[in-house]
Amino acid sequence: MCAAKTNVLVIDDEVQIRRLLRITLEAAGMSVLEANAGRAGLEEVARCQPDVVVLDLGLPDMSGLDVLKQIREWSRVPVLILTVLAAESDKVAALDAGADDYLTKPFGSAELTARLRAILRRSSEESEPAVVRFGDIEVDLAARVVRRAGSEVRLTAKEYAMLRMLVVHRGKVVTHGQMLRELWGPKAEENTHYLRVHMTHIRQKLEAEPHKPRHLRTESGIGYRLVED
Amino acid sequence: MPDQRPDPDALLASLHREEERARRGKLKVFFGMCPGVGKTFAMLRAAQQELKDGVDLVVGVVETHGRAETEALLAGLPVIPRKQIEYKNITITEMDLEAVLARKPRLVLVDEFAHTNAPGSRHPKRYQDVVELLDAGIDVFTTLNVQHIESRADAVRQITGATVHETVPDSVFGLADQIELVDITPEALRERLSEGKVYMEGRAAAAAENFFKDTHLTALRELALRFVAEHVDKRLRELRSVGTFKTVWRSGERLLVAVGPSPSSTQLVRWTRRMAASQGASWIAVCVETTTPLDAEGQRRLEKNLSLARELGAEVVVTHDNNVAQALVRVALQNNATQIVVGKSRNPRWFDLIRGGNLVDKLLRSAGSIDIYVVPAERAAEKPPVWLDWRPAQVSPAREYAEVFALLAALTAVGWFIVPHSGYVAVGLFYLLAVIILSLRVGPGPVFVAGVVSALTWDYLFIPPVFTFTIGRFEDMLLFATYFAVALITGQLTARVRAQERNERMREDRATALFHLTQALSAARTLDDAVFAALRQADAHFGAKTALLLDDGNGSALMPHFAGSFVISDKERAVADWAWRNKRKAGRFTDTLPSSEGFHVPLVREDTAVGVLILKLPADATLTLAQRDLAESFAAQLAQLVEREQLRAVGEREKLLAESDKLHRTLLDGVSHELKTPLAVLSAAVENLTTADEATRADLAHEIRTATRRLNRLVNNLLDQTRLESGALRPRLDWCDGHDLLNAAIDGVSDSLEGHPFEVDVPKDLPLFRADAALMEQVIANLLLNSALHTPAGTEIFLAAGVDRARSRIFFTVADRGPGLPAAMRERLFQKFQRGDAAKAGGLGLGLSIIRGFVTAQGGDVVAGENPGGGAVLTVYLPYTEHGDVPAE
Structure with missing residues (x-):
């Protein structure tokens, strides 16, 4: 059944996880749809057009990654990946395939709802806001100006481009690969040190404690994420 | 018990034989040592008895040779008239087989079993007539002398010098259901002879005087007695094999035969073998090597004799002594031999006198209770003894x-x-x-x-x-x-x-060589070392090239050992293979494949060959018995070594198994404890949640959170360890920012660090380094957890990082103020399931093992040390190189 509230489709073969997610998400005011396998999940996505999908990577009939790829062929519905201790490479692959975020089992319910909200908020934004603020930082995407505590911060072109990517996908993980491909071209994918060097500079310019960044977070082995609060 | 039941096949075969016997006529042989013992007489007397018992019998053929006593016994017995056969104008009479068969009596007397029929008879041999009679169901009485038994004819010829032409195959004799030995003493026989009571065939008559010598008669008598005994024994064995017990009857006798290079030794060996077989005894062939060198021919013959003995089932012993008699007695005593067999000396008397008496005299003097058999050598085969052979080696x-x-x-x-x-x-x-x-x-x-x-x-x-x-x-x-x-x-x-x-020196040389070998072997640490040492010794001692083939462990093929000093050709491989499979020497200097280049000695332990030693001597070289013996000793030593190695390997494997067993138990104990504790907390806390008040609920939630984290950590550690051990761990090296990494690690364990003053000292400009970020994050987290877990609450924990002075390594150090690490502990610190004695409850002891695994996988290293002022320091090093340029914009 397709409810009118925010619809969350949970695709997971573990009945206990589904039950727990139902309790958690319904308590958070969402309605929950369930599918226990990849194919059933795909049908549900097509039939009910959920607002967000929570997808487990390990499914009995097909891999979660394939489910994700098939969804992405015809739908832009936000997808949150659930994994069990999967290697970083799996997460990167999922993110590169169009997942919006990931969570590793076991996870906290607060964390899950927060992530889902962030995803939903992003997708519900009709158009990209011209100015994004986090902490004392203000990024004016239209004017390509970054201000910290009201005064302009000078960023190099690459620094700005990196920050812009993170700002546009704020709350979401941007993988190293995505960044390198977009900013340096497909051949630069191995040169993660470009990112590290630039990120160090960006943090030094924007973060209060550059070595303990509050907003420009590192996701070990995966990429970066801009955390707004 | 199943093995006490008769073998069904043997039983069946025996039944078959019984059946056949029942259908066939019964054969009774009156057996004697030589003509004149009274076989025919005994046969006729038996016949008279049968006749009295009412048996329907006829006389097929009986030769009375005109003896009155015999003629008298023949009286009253129905005789089938003999058939007349014309041959070269002579009339010969033979048994009328057709007439006997037509008459079909119950029993027929057929004298002289070995007789050759006149040309034109149905069968060339009389025993064939007898077989036909038996087949017809007619019982037969016959007579036979031991000299007519095919297998004994040779022996008789040697004893008497008379060649026997009429022989009966042993198999035909085997048909006999009953054998009656007609035995008289040699004295009595000679008496009869002098009284003219003994008939000799024309040819033998000439040699009669020689034939009936006392010594010959004694030997013939023994031969006959033994033959009958053997035959009886065979029947007994037949019975036995269907009996319900399988114990082997052993006479407890053990024969020892002295073997030399002389051709007569060949006969000696065969004779001993017969003796041993008839006595059911085991036997050994002994070769006493004196300092007298043998020429090539003698050497070859000696080896042939020894290998014959070996083939016939003897245990071969080679010993060195100039005193042959003494050596023989010594070996006999060592091997519990009860009888010594030697050939009769053909040396002239004066020669024996110079040598201090002949071998037999010497043996008789020193043998004590051991029986001595002196077997005369065959004259024709005997080469006159060349006493000039007794000379020092190498000088003409x-x-x-x-x-x-x-x-x-x-x-x-x-x-x-x-x-x-x-x-x-x-x-x-x-x-x-x-x-x-x-x-x-x-x-x-x-x-x-x-x-x-x-x-x-x-x-x-x-x-x-x-x-x-x-x-x-x-x-x-x-x-x-x-x-x-x-x-x-x-x-x-x-x-x-x-x-x-010279003898002494030779013996000493051997001893020295063996000593050097054992010394080299005991000094060797590994089998390879030992083999290497042994082969080099062999090279030097034999002046040869050596190689070794060892079986591949499961006995299916031979693998050459690398220490060999020559490459083994396919042909030699085949020879070695033969030697290995047959557990016998092969190749050059042997009877098997002597055309090959190498002398192949199998390495035999118990009943398996573990390899083959190959000696490749120069083309013109000979192998003396002593060298051959030494080669065998080398092979034996090597075999022992290989076996020892195999046993050690087995022991090690068992130890490993025990260890892994212990490990599994530790793991199981540890895991169950570690899993059950947080689970217990969880289930108790959850139950209490429903009834608890608001304040307690918060506490419970905290407990639940702690328990889940602990469980999570445990599961992660186990999975990581599994990844490490399965080899599935493939680090993805990437440029890492040390600060990011440390922050993430510290975040992950922040709750465990509570209660410990925590200090971080990382330079702000810590350069990027290549590592697997996720692995390193876990390494740092584990280091911190390890310190937190093993130190009392309230003690400080330090974390430092940096690049070393040589700028070749980047390091991460975690130091604490805990009890520190005893030196003994440091060695096994990084093994899995090692838990500090002072460890707080919790943890499987996997943390450090995982750290080492992860760090090593990334090309780094982890070391434990002492913190100056107390506590432990653990430092992780990773290789450091500066990153490449970042393109300017």
């Missing part, structure tokens, strides 16, 4: 004789000039000196000749009256006699001393 006798004559001639010339001044006695002393000197240089033969020649020369040229062999004065005669004796005795004595010395 001709040269030695030349030396003898040259020295004596020179001395005679000198003597001729000095005799007017010194007198002839001094010349005699010179001669004596010369003989002694010669005895040190040449063999006993030339010395003997030197003694004789010098004595005669002295007598002829110097002892007055000169130029005659006559000696005038009595004292001169005494002088001459003494000289002669002294010259001969010294010469032979010195030669013997030298021989002994």
Whole structure:
């Protein structure tokens, strides 16, 4: 059944996880749809057009990654990946395939709802806001100006481009690969040190404690994420 | 018990034989050692008894040879008239087989089983007639002498010198259901002979005198007795094999046969084998190597004899001693032999006297309770003993004789000039000196000749009256006699001393070689080292190239060992393979594949061959018995070594298994404890949640959170360890920012660090380094957790990072103020399931093991040390290189 509230489709073969997610998400005011396998999940996505999908990577009939790829062929519905201790490479692959975020089992319910909200908020934004603020930082995407505590911060072109990517996908993980491909071209994918060097500079310019960044977070082995609060 | 039941197949076969026997006529053989013992007489007497019992019997053929007693017994027995056969104008009478068969009596008497029928008869041999009679269901009485048994004919010829032409195959004799041995003493037989009661065939008659010698009769009698005993034994064995018990009847006898290079030894070996078989005894063949070297031919024959003995089932022992008799007795005592078999000496009497009596005399003197069998050698096969063979090795006798004559001639010339001044006695002393000197240089033969020649020369040229062999004065005669004796005795004595010395030296050489070998082997740490050492020793000792093939562990193929000094060709491989599978020597110097280049000695332990040692001697080299023996000793040592190694490997495997078993138990204990504790907390806390008040609920939630984290960590550790051990761990090296990494790690364990003052000292400009960020994050987290877990609450924990001075490594150090790490502990610190004694409850002891695994996988290292001022320091090092340029914008 397709409810009118925010619809969350949970695709997971573990009945206990589904039950727990139902309790958690319904308590958070969402309605929950369930599918226990990849194919059933795909049908549900097509039939009910959920607002967000929570997808487990390990499914009995097909891999979660394939489910994700098939969804992405015809739908832009936000997808949150659930994994069990999967290697970083799996997460990167999922993110590169169009997942919006990931969570590793076991996870906290607060964390899950927060992530889902962030995803939903992003997708519900009709158009990209011209100015994004986090902490004392203000990024004016239209004017390509970054201000910290009201005064302009000078960023190099690459620094700005990196920050812009993170700002546009704020709350979401941007993988190293995505960044390198977009900013340096497909051949630069191995040169993660470009990112590290630039990120160090960006943090030094924007973060209060550059070595303990509050907003420009590192996701070990995966990429970066801009955390707004 | 199943194995006490008769073997069904054997039972069936026995039943078949019984059945056949029931259908067939029964054969009774009256068996004797030679003509004249009264076989026919005994047969006829038995027949009379049968007749009295009402048996329907006829006489097929009986030769009475005109003896009255025999004729008398024949009276009253129905005789089938003989058939007349014309052959070359002579009328020969033979048994009328057709008539007997037509008459079909119950029993028929057929004399002289081995008789050859006249040409034109139905069968060429009488025993074939008998077989036909038996087939027809007619019982047969027959007579036979031991000399007519095919397998014994050879022995009889050797005993008596008479060749036997009419023989009966042993298999036909085997048809006999009953054998009656007609036995009389040699004395009684000779008496009968002198009374003319013994008939001899024409040919044998000439040799009769020789045939009926007392010694021959004794030997023949023994032969006959043994043969019957053997036959009975065979029947007994047949019975036994279907009996319900399988114990082997052993006579407890053990035979020892002395084997030499002579062809008669071959017969000796066969004879002993027969004896041993008939007695159900085991036997050993002993070769006593003296210092007398053997020529190539003798060597070859000796080896042939020994291998024959081996083939016939003897255990072969080679020993070294100049005293053959003593050596034989020694080996006999060592091996519990009860009988010694030697060949009869064919040496002339005087030769034996010089040698201090012949072997048999010596044996008789020293053998004690051991029986001595003296078996005469076959004359034709015997080569006359060449006592000149008794010479030192490598020197040709001709040269030695030349030396003898040259020295004596020179001395005679000198003597001729000095005799007017010194007198002839001094010349005699010179001669004596010369003989002694010669005895040190040449063999006993030339010395003997030197003694004789010098004595005669002295007598002829110097002892007055000169130029005659006559000696005038009595004292001169005494002088001459003494000289002669002294010259001969010294010469032979010195030669013997030298021989002994040589023998000693040879033995010592062997001992030294073996000593060196064992020493080298015990010094070797690994099998490879040992094999290497052994092969080099063998190279040196045999002047040969050596190689070793070892089985591959499961006994399916041979693998060459790398230490070999030559490459083994396919052909040699095949020979080695044969030697290995048959557990016998092969190749050159043996009977098996002698054309191959190498001498192959199998490495035999118990009943398996673990490999093959190959010696490749130069093309012109020979292998003496001693060397052969040594080669075997080498092989035995190597075999022992290989076996030891195998046992060690097995032991190690068992130890490993035990260890892994222990590990599994530790793991199981640990895991169950570690899993159940947080689970217990969880289930208790969850139950309490429903009833608890608000404040308690918060506490419970905290407990639940802690328990889940602990569980999570445990599961992660186990999975990581599994990844490490399965080899599935492939680090993805990437440029890492140390600060990011440390922050993430610290975040992950922040709750465990609560209660410990925590200090981080990382330079702000810590450069990027290549690592697997996720792995490193876990490494740092584990380091911190480890410190938190093993130190009392309230003690400080430090974390530092940096690049070392050489800028080749980047390091991460976690130090604490806990109890520190005892040196003994540090060694096994990084093994899995190692838990500090002071460890707080919790943890499987996997943390450090995972750290090491992860760090090593990234090409780094982890070391434990002492914190100055107390506590432990653990430092992780990773290789450091500067990153490449970042393109300018």
